Amino acid sequence: MSALRLISNRTSQQALSNSDYTWEYEYYEYGPVSFEGLKAHKYSIVIGFWVGLAVFVIFMFFVLTLLTKTGAPHQDNADPSEKRFRMNSFVADFGRPLESERVFSRQIAEESRSLFHFSINEVEHLDKAKQSQKGSGLESNIHFHEVPRSSGMFEEDLNCLTKFNIPNFVNTEQNSSLGEDDLLISEPPIILESKSIMQSSHRILD
């Protein structure tokens, strides 16, 4: 008896939800749908849709992977301290703390603003002196990361930014005469300019 009631409850629930479905989408009332003479499987749209969606997402993933390949020649450097000397092609990481943030994290002030900050960081190791002597050891992370920081630390970060010609990229929109080669060749003077840009952005921040 209870089993029968369960079944009848179930069908009534189904019928109710069906008729509720009918009520909410009135056009479904027009008539019964006949399921005779189907050539393909009845769930073919469902299967086709999900397969198509999966294929599209995988295709998008491969396209993006290809885009993230920098394509520069692979140079093997047999250096044991690979942490310092390795350069990642790029890490686009929205909001996750990266190794560079560990460098800056000591200077995080409580009341500082959080920045959603795209930075191409030349993260020199903590003992910067050693690195500059060695003349190598760039770890460059291109990442989105959000770091609460004091204005002093932003200055340091901005220093890194400007070294990598971010202002020129900003200006590239208007000044198309700056080709990519120009940016590389004119690197030293840009570092001199960077200080003035730093000051102006300080003013903007404060």
Added chain:
Amino acid sequence: ENISDFSLNITDCTQVVVPEEVFFTVAAAGILENLLVLIAVVRNKNLHLPMYFFICSLAISDMLGSLYKTLENIFIILCKMGYLTRRGDFEKKLDDAMDSMFILSLLGSIFSLLAIAADRYITIFYALRYHNIMTLRRALVILAIIWTFCAGSSIAIALFSYEAATVIPFTILFPLMMFFILCLYVHMFLLARSHAKKIASLPTSTVHQRTNMKGAITLTIFLGVFLCCWAPFVLHILLAKFCPHNPYCACYMSIFHVNGTLIMCNAIIDPMIFAFRSPELRSTFKKMFCCAR
């Protein structure tokens, strides 16, 4: 009711029913999570930034979607228990209001994602002028415009929901926005790649390059989750408009409740891939829970 019973043969595609417990659990989880994000952003002064306001807007639209599904289920239960009639005027108006809430949620999600992508784009391409371009006031104005537009369109779509003129723009808007967001992110990736190339070709650097897939994975997750959760429903609307009598379409429409559950899963996943990635927000959460204990 007779008609729907008549169409229910054993070989037919019967409605795939999601158990109510699953429905309510998923909906409740979505609402709670997004509410937490909102509370965290409101309480922490550090998070009063344009970026977080856009994330909040996404959280609100996700909450609305879950809320809609919860209310609809409660509605159906009330109908089952007989407290509400199925053809009354009041119920029809309530149903229209709920439909417009749902469409508001979908439009709000799309435009919030667009706003987040545009904000990141400006952060990258106009890095030093970002604070001038995207001030707090401008962000609030943008959000106000977005939500007013979404509210207006959702009411219009709900009122005229069975006209082709509303269904078609609605279904075109969806892939168009996705494509636009994809283009923004791809452009950002290309810039990052050219920067990396430049750094690699600096004379002082000895480099060891490898492909880093994190960016591709992150972006695929963003867009993949949104597509997989919302596209089934959008297809349902299309099929319901244009081929309700076709058996194949009817079979697709029988999994409507599964599609609804997917939308609520989107509300659960979105905070994880947007809000919880920010360390500041995570630390705010920890503080909130540690203080509660």
